[in-house]
Amino acid sequence: MxxxxxxxxxxxxxxxxxxxxxxxxxxxxxxxxxxxxxxxxxxxxxxxxxxxxxxxxxxxxxxxxxxxxxxxxxxxxxxxxxxxxxxxxxxxxxxxxxxxxxxxxxxxxxxxxxxxxxxxxxxxxxxxxxxxxxxxxxxxxxxxxxxxxxxxxxxxxxxxxxxxxxxxxxxxxxxxxxxxxxxxLGPDINALPYVNRAFLPQDPYQAAPTETDRRLARNRGTDLLKNAARTGHREANIVGSRGCPYNCTFCGAAVSANPDLSIRVRSPENIIGELDQLHAEYGVTAFRFVDDLFLGAGRVIDEQMAAFTQNRIGERYVWDATGRINVLNRLSDSELDRLVQNGLREVALGIESGSDRILKAMDKRIDAEMTERVAHRLVKHGIGVKGYFILGFPGESHDDIEATVRHIRNLWALADNSPGDIRASVFEFRPYPGTPIWTTLTDAGHSPDALLAYGDVDLTSDGADETMRQRDEFNFSVDIQFGDVPLARVRSTLATLTREQHQRNQATQGAAA
The missing domain is CATH 3.40.50.280 (Cobalamin-binding domain)
Structure with missing residues (x-):
């Protein structure tokens, strides 16, 4: 053939x-x-x-x-x-x-x-x-x-x-x-074979050294981290669980949108087996857990970290994961230390807004003060934070969007004198069918056809050019103003924050050089 x-x-x-x-x-x-x-x-x-x-x-x-x-x-x-x-x-x-x-x-x-x-x-x-x-x-x-x-x-x-x-x-x-x-309908995820990476043209991949790698080399000092600061890691993405117990109104993984889905977590032995296989076969030394639950439940964190400690994962690998702010808020300093010792490099947090009113409308179960407290504790322990934010959420006012801008800048200030860094990734709200907010919007009279009319957003007129280079897959909109803030201002604010984050990245890279 x-x-x-x-x-x-x-x-x-x-x-x-x-x-x-x-x-x-x-x-x-x-x-x-x-x-x-x-x-x-x-x-x-x-x-x-x-x-x-x-x-x-x-x-x-x-x-x-x-x-x-x-x-x-x-x-x-x-x-x-x-x-x-x-x-x-x-x-x-x-x-x-x-x-x-x-x-x-x-x-x-x-x-x-x-x-x-x-x-x-x-x-x-x-x-x-x-x-x-x-x-x-x-x-x-x-x-x-x-x-x-x-x-x-x-x-x-x-x-x-x-x-x-x-x-x-x-x-x-x-x-x-x-x-x-x-x-x-819900297979035993511990019985499924490990993903054959031959099906994935870009995973594993060779990552260039980042400021986070250089920070870790300075603060933790192992041979693995020192080498990564010079050459970068071989990295791979991995899933540790399926399902999410939370009900964030904008999310397709919301529990109310998936009543048929049972929440399952892979056993620590099964996960560690895949980490070791990827290292042996591809030389992978850094992993990214992309599921919702890996750092989203205290019981799961405790079980996984006990196994990571026993298998000396932190001496051999680093890893990133998504996390829940309200769950991390309950961890003690010794539990955060254990995450560090087991190789945690960065946590991705759905911070979403600096307005408590909008956070309540999103059903996030957090407030801005909790976010700042958790982020500050993480970066003081040398754990990086990647925060996701949404602008233009239904009902968002001018005061709400200003609260989010202040919140992001406050978080950056917390990281300025800490061993860990905080990165902000900002998006324009877009509705997805099957989510709780979709039902709210259609009940309010929005046409499903209009809510599905996704299109490109060009932010170059707002001064975003190279700063948006790696965000091509995120700049989508249905071109509807859902709150009080006009879309032009939502987008100019998004571009400003993205440009400021890019400048922070450039400054830290320049200082390291």
Missing amino acids: QPLPLLSGADPTRALDAIFVNAPLRDYGQRPRTNDYTLPVLGMAYIATYSQRAGFNVAVLDAEAHGLGIVETAELVNAARPRWAAMNLLAPTYEMSARIAAHLAPDIALMVGGHHAKAMPDRILADPRMANLRTLVLGEGELRVAALLEDEQRRRELPGVLWRDPLLGTRAAGIPSGKPNPQM
Whole structure:
């Protein structure tokens, strides 16, 4: 057979059973991408790995990572002639996915899943561009996708699988015979194989040394950290859990939006096994936990850190993770010291706003004072903080947005004389179907079509140019003013804060040089 260009993980000597397609954020056939790196599609790689272990020849085509256009993506799939093309549907990229689907050869069956498929299945089933859609999989797909690759007719017996009846044009659904197997909807994540990184074109990757690496080398002084300060780490992304117990109103992972999803945490032994495998196979020494729960529950933190200490993880690796401010607020200084000793490099925190009124509307269960206290304690212990912020949230006033600007600058000031740094990453609010705030907005009269009209935001007129280079995948908007603050001011504030963060980064790099 011919080589399969840009298709990751497939055996080129065998016919393809499926290509898993990650749609580009934009049609890069019209404008080249500016990001040097985009997050890997770990969920898609988990499904591809499981299918591969079940004996199927599958590939991942990450059109975003490769900067592909709509037509080019479809042509690559058509040329490879798989039995199935499978897509992970997300609201900001749905239009890209639908346009790719419309270009696919009619003899290639289409399978879809993802947050958007779960939130709006009937809308997707009715989309004429999805004419060859044969299965829509709700929720976690490893076991059901492998079953469908074995025999499409199994869709009639699988839970959480939908399709369009070809005669009636109505929704059809699988009806399990007997008692449904709960593993079909929520597999045992400790029993799943480790992700085959051959499916991920950008993970693991070689990271350049950062100011955080240099700070750690000065403050912790191990050979690992000193080497990383000179050459950077080999890094990989990893998932430690599935599900989130919180209900942030803007988040697709909100517990109220996923009542079918059981919250599961991988065992420490299972996680450490993957860390060691990635180190042995790829030389990885830095890991990023991208799930919601790794530092989001006290019991989980205690269990994982006991195992990390026993296995001397902090002597061998560094790692970053997302964290919950209210949970970290309850940790003692000795518990923070244990995180440091076990290799914690940076925590990503959903700070979101400096206004307590907006934080309450978001159901964040924190306030600005708690955020400052937690961030200050973390950086004093030498742990970096990456704070995420949202501007333009529904109901946000001019005073609220000013409170957020002050909050970010206060956090920067806390880091100025501390061993750890604080970085701010600021976004314009955009609604996602299936989230609590989506229901609030549609109940208030907003049209779903208008809420789904995602488009690019060009911030260069506000003086943001090179400062926005690595944010190409985040600058999306539905172009609706949801609060009291005009969008022009929301965007100019976002650009100002991003530019100030970029200047801080440049200043610390210059000082280190």
